Amino acid sequence: MKVLIIEDEYHSAQRAKSLLLEYDQNINVVDTVDSVEKATNWLVKHQEPDLLLVDIHLADGSSFDIFKKIPVKNPVIFTTAYDQYAIQAFKINSIDYLLKPLDFEDLSQALNKYHQLNYDRKSIDSLDIQRIIQSIETNQKNINLDF
Template sequence: MKVLIIEDEQPAAHKLIRLLEEADKQIEVIDVLASIEQTINWLAVHPGPELIFMDIQLEDGISFEIFETCKIQTPVIFITAYDEYALKAFKVNSIDYLLKPIAPDDLKAALDKFNVLHRQQANYSRLESIISQLQPKTKERFLIKIGEHYRSVQTLSIHCFFIMERNTFIQTDTGKTYPIDYSLDKIEQLVDPGQFFRINRNFIVNFSAIQDILIYSSGRLKIILNGWTEKEDILVSRERVTEFKEWMDR
């Protein structure tokens, strides 16, 4: 069986290839594509595969845009990190999915379903509205209090969120630090995970603010952040180093 993988995260793509090889020796992965543009160009010049594994969130947008340009007859199994409850909508539309991180048993069940419904065309008529509902809502700005005044700070201008003496603060691209009435756990849910990463219990950093990354003691990494004015070192915890490297390399 010829399979096409559309996935922009290399570690996730490599893991899926390995799991497919373990699940069925007859599966041949004919290509791995990372973007909407690559996929549209590929489908224009290649015969359709027998099955497509497609991540919803690609590096250049939501994968539904592919269906607006290409007429896809091939069954699709979606790959996503979206909330499991929201994904019930996919089953209503007879579209299968795999929730990240992919478990071998879930992959086997999806392949078994494909074999039962082999070559049955999926119904994509309501997919666009479903995906739009599932897209994560990220916070565009945060309200901060400065003395007797309030000010709105754009999220992308925040270099980091951090905890100091049990309080939460932000440091902006101006180098100024302000207290904020959110926990780091809540902030982690509100910001774009492609732009911000929680490197330890006390820090969430903005990708655009990272100036340098140094190898540090005990398997950790040290982050040099643009404009960082506090004395405390910004360290990636040993437990988060592997995931942090994958995030930096996506």
């Protein structure tokens, strides 16, 4: 399995890579990129990996900007230190949503779910990502209205 890590915190990226390899030594972390711009460029220039492990908040913006700029058909495991209101949307529309710091048990469960679902990359529609983005934006607007 080929995995691209999109994470702007060096230690978090290294921890993710270490946990992926602990789960399965045969996982190939094809690269680690740390920004929306670099991730977008990487995905345009390279063959899509089997799975994306994506931090939501990057130094140059939200990782959702990647999905707005280019169609991405990969399954995604999102990671973040906050945005707990988004968890429900992600649980329905993506493989998983993991809170940082990542731990082996949570990542293992997400990877097991990935394998159980036996994703066919051709059948994953980028519209699913768009629905996730819309759901989060709606939740964020509702949260802002409460204040």
